[in-house]
Amino acid sequence: METASLSRPQISLSLSRFCKGRPRIHLDRPAQNPIKLFGFSSKKLVFRRDLRFPASFPIKAKLQIEDDGFVLEDVPHLTDFLPSLHTYPNPLKKSPAYAIVEQDFVNPEDVVSQRVVIRKGSPRGTHFRRAGPREKVYFEPEEVCSCIVTCGGLCPGINTVIREIVCGLNYMYGVTEIMGIKGGYRGFYSSNTIPLSPKSVNDIHKRGGTILGTSRGGHDTTKIVDSIQDRGINQVYIIGGDGTQKGASVIYKEIERRGLKVSVAGIPKTIDNDITVIDKSFGFDTAVEEAQRAINAAHVEAESVDNGLGIVKLMGRYSGFIAMYATLASRDVDCCLIPESPFYLEGEGGLFDFIEKRLKENGHMVVVLAEGAGQELVAQSMRAVDETDASGNQLLHDVGLWLAQNVKDHFTTNRKMTVNLKYVDPTYMIRAIPSNASDNIYCTLLAHGAVHGAMAGYTGFTIGPVNNRHAYIPTLSEIYTPFYVVLKCVTETQNKVGITDRMWARLLASTNQPSFLNYKEHIRGKLNVEYLKMIEDLRGLREGTQPATPSENEFGEDIQKSTDSSPSARG
């Protein structure tokens, strides 16, 4: 790459094969002083004045922008801070299994587009580096000392990812030194490690949970990086959700600050499917499948008695994907309640009203609700106090129990009607099972992608499929650039069900449940102010009087994972 660096701010104008001779801006380092800079937009040239960067820039941004709106959100590489590292030929060339692969190595200039559906003439949008093996690697097999850690809540498939990192490192690259860190981040400084080999992990994919153990809280960056340094670890594989990936990015920053040759690779894990950018998280399909058993049970119970009502609670702290997909798959569900879509109980158009109508029509019904649904209502009626877990996540109130109690009270006291209610809470049973066949394959691809990336010297990245192609995505949690482009990385925002998306519309069409957006005046006083605002905003969206927020960035791209890329909109 030919690079002509400018002195301040340190932005380089690059000409490379990659951008086919077109000028491109490559932001290497932040400016330390107030500066005047410009950003490109598809529509206009934007000037931004007096932008101040903090004295200690949090992380090196690797953002490449072309004048046609092509953006590459690049991942850090060890050579960014250790420029004279040696390279070695990739041992895969000699592997009996992989040597016959036709396109054996990924071209270093291959990228994966975040948007596959674009309009003629619109900006080309955001891209990520394509995952996969590179011709040159930055580690010799005998030099690698790797470790794997699992953090946060459980999810089907964690053991498969562990197994495939171990087997991938060993079978593809001949690495033998692989250790497991026990009990999450705190295990780096408070537990012994366990040695891992293809033999020791051979059967673990058949078990739920994580053989390494997990925890919340306990992220002490200095102690963790001290431990990495003391143990001579040079590849760190971190499996976990949004909190874990934020933790991974600060570990990477500290490693860079100390100038260590250590690759940090993140494998995103969340049963809630709430990580942005990637198509879907591992374990999600398994969870949706397992949820069917609970829904079936609730349905069988409900249809066997008079006025049978089954209530099933599923996971989904802030995002109702499991509930939405499980409902759509089942066809036995009459009403699905998720955190993104507010509801209310009493009055015309409320849930009680709907339950009564459905029971009168069909004699039974099933309600599925995500654990994060209606939290404001529960908090309001129980005057519950806010509590957090060791990682600082808000602890949820049990909306399932609350709803069951309220339904019972309402129908017995107000309506003098007998309702046979069965409440099913399969949440931890779903989370604790091993992954299904398709998730197992998905976990394998993630694990191998992470191994290839670390061997190729990439660091501070998360692996994941973007439009079905695996890519390396920067695990940046905060970033300052002189441009108006706000980088949306895996841990910054949450992937949510778009209730103005087609998939939610499909659900509403299949259950024929109320939208809960048309409450009558007397309900107003019973809902808290924020909840009312949420309903009104959504109503505005539906009626087209409010723009969907956030809509576009300066490049005309959706800045939240939204309709086009979300699995919620496929099909």
Ligand SMILES: Nc1ncnc2c1ncn2[C@@H]1O[C@H](COP(=O)(O)OP(=O)(O)OP(=O)(O)O)[C@@H](O)[C@H]1O
């Ligand atoms: N902002 C942060 N900076 C550093 N470490 C963090 C941060 N947030 C969370 N962590 C650490 O990451 C680990 C896991 O975080 P958390 O309990 O939030 O689970 P998670 O990774 O988000 O997974 P999930 O929510 O899907 O169960 C914990 O050890 C926590 O201390």
Ligand SMILES: O=P(O)(O)OC[C@H]1O[C@](O)(CO)[C@@H](O)[C@@H]1O
């Ligand atoms: O009870 P725990 O282990 O803290 O985890 C519960 C949370 O973890 C998740 O499974 C994943 O974030 C959420 O759906 C759920 O709210």
Ligand SMILES: [Mg+2]
């Ligand atoms: Mg989380």
